[in-house]
Amino acid sequence: MTKTSPFAPASLPTLPSVGGVALAAAEAGIRYQGRKDLLLVRFAEGAEVGGALTTSRTPSPAVNWCRSLLNSGRHARALVVNSGNANAFTGQRGVDAVHLTAQIAAETEGCAPEDVFLASTGVIGEPLEVSAFADTLRGLHEAVRPDAWEDAARAIMTTDTFPKLASRTTQIDGVEVTINGIAKGSGMIAPNMATMLAFLFTDAPLPGGLLQTLCTDTVAQSFNRITVDSDTSTSDTVLLFATGAARDRGVPEITDPHDSRLEEFRLALDELTLDLAHQVVQDGEGLTKFVTVRVDGAHTDEDAQAIAFSIANSPLVKTALAGEDPNWGRIIMAVGKAGVEIDPDELAIWFGEIPVAAGGEVHPDYEEAEAAAYMKRDELLIRVYAGLGGAGAATVWTTDLTHGYIDINADYRS
């Protein structure tokens, strides 16, 4: 129905297994027909978990459920995710649906309901009829396999046009560990994560408190640096599960997030989440351009980020990009409206390597034809110097705003 993103990968990566993780997906018919929409992930006993959840003031009951489990430091024995229905703003029936889902999974998996993490994505405001897919969920108990990563990534999709998977192999104190991740977008993507689900799995033996910090830190530089339409969802969830299966190979117990033996792991995790975040943007609804916005020379990183998001979220900038129009005046406008200090007389703009504006006016060497040719590329870089000589810098990623976005969102019930 919807055209596949031009940035869809030519082939999907084959993810290695992660000790202590097994997955299965099924067609539960929640909303979509003829595709898998229900995911069960089973963890070996003792798996730890950290997470980052939506800042929305109207969070779904699944988000509230996860928040409560994370706050109590629960271990994880299972993760259940459905697509097609976000079970958000569904009142007591929504809360009951969460409890029932956790209960069913707890029964088959032989654990407490509070060991079952949950996420739902899709339409807001429609009650989730758990009884209608209870048998399908029970059936997943027998179906889990260590290699069902693509199935898992497909089962959590909504308007996504390709499944999002990534994996990194890294080391902790010289011992090899694996991190796998799956994610879904693709509208309502904005800072603070938007309708974005990402689940990360490692065999490293890391305690929950540490995972919480690692998850917060890695989200800050990846999923919180992307925007498709500036809208934030009720259901954003990033969970980082650590089974500890690599413990046998001699990974030491680490509790300090700044322990230098974690450095490689953190780099790999950041690389993995940024990879997934880019995939989310590259499947942004209706996009034809993948756009990096880089701002430096601001007083603080926060100021630079405010400017970068002001550009990345501006409908006038995004429509100009869609039209391949090097309309740098709209970037000036977006910088100006960001509300943070800049020096307009020292402000500078580049499209890729092309100097566009400098010293408060158009660059003397600027030629519209050259910039127009640059705009025809699929991947664009907008670079802004805020003029203050400060160390504040930020990079965010976004899409253009196209007829495709309107087509998808004027009809799709999300």
Place this chain on the structure above:
Amino acid sequence: MTKTSPFAPASLPTLPSVGGVALAAAEAGIRYQGRKDLLLVRFAEGAEVGGALTTSRTPSPAVNWCRSLLNSGRHARALVVNSGNANAFTGQRGVDAVHLTAQIAAETEGCAPEDVFLASTGVIGEPLEVSAFADTLRGLHEAVRPDAWEDAARAIMTTDTFPKLASRTTQIDGVEVTINGIAKGSGMIAPNMATMLAFLFTDAPLPGGLLQTLCTDTVAQSFNRITVDSDTSTSDTVLLFATGAARDRGVPEITDPHDSRLEEFRLALDELTLDLAHQVVQDGEGLTKFVTVRVDGAHTDEDAQAIAFSIANSPLVKTALAGEDPNWGRIIMAVGKAGVEIDPDELAIWFGEIPVAAGGEVHPDYEEAEAAAYMKRDELLIRVYAGLGGAGAATVWTTDLTHGYIDINADYRS
């Protein structure tokens, strides 16, 4: 080229003259061909002025010029406005262009350059070649008439599809006075005024300090309550000129903005600016719906306004409106992302008079067919109760987000 807004008035109002005001417009060929793009307004000696200017950190030199004149409490002898070129981010050449324009008008009008108020709207980043239209500007000196209101309103248009005019007759202390206004939109419309110019003219004898307060107050409830695309321009300018021609008829000197003898005048001014603000929204780029968003039950008016703008600016809400889809889940999303306190369990939503959600879930009487029928109207009301029982309330006005918006902005160089 661009289709006229479906909300364009069937006929334009004929504005009465305002004592001490004369206007003329001409074809200066700045960007547009075959239409007037340069406006001169002449004021009788002693005219006072107050204003509200863009909060952008990249304001145009014309905005800086007006800000400086307002801060020095200058009287006004002339107003010069051009469309087609915003003369923004044009460096020293832009500053020189402002000085030259004021100089030319000062010479013909026989006043100081600092008595000439200026505004420019159109493309950002291209130097304004004043010498190319200097003779046209000089020629306007002979052409001014007290009744050229429609010409004036047309001369300041950019992507506007109809000229925006309004007039009110009111009283100060029993003496009749007139207020006329012209305005232009129509993209980059957002709180803090966006690419919006509005010029207001009265024959009331009101001092500059008072006009400043009146202008700030009336903008807060009109032009700062509208949004088309959340983008804010470099050039927003609202100026309120008072010639004092009604002084002869015995209007007393008033300096206190809270003087009860000003009450009717303030009401009329608020009515007039709200009328113009609605016209600006009703000519929003590509719109097919005129949407009122009303929020109450928040802790403060500021909180209510944050929620209302979060709804009014949400691309997902606006595309749903374009698709005539009663997708109230997206309103829940927008309320949730506003970042201010609400009670999700008491939150309620109405489309017009139709109860949609209440008590944290869909309203028991809600029927999608009824809501879908409502959505087919041209004018829509989205009403939200924030659930807190507070006195905080706000109303804002917006448009839907359509293919037309993309068409206009992927090509038009603004």
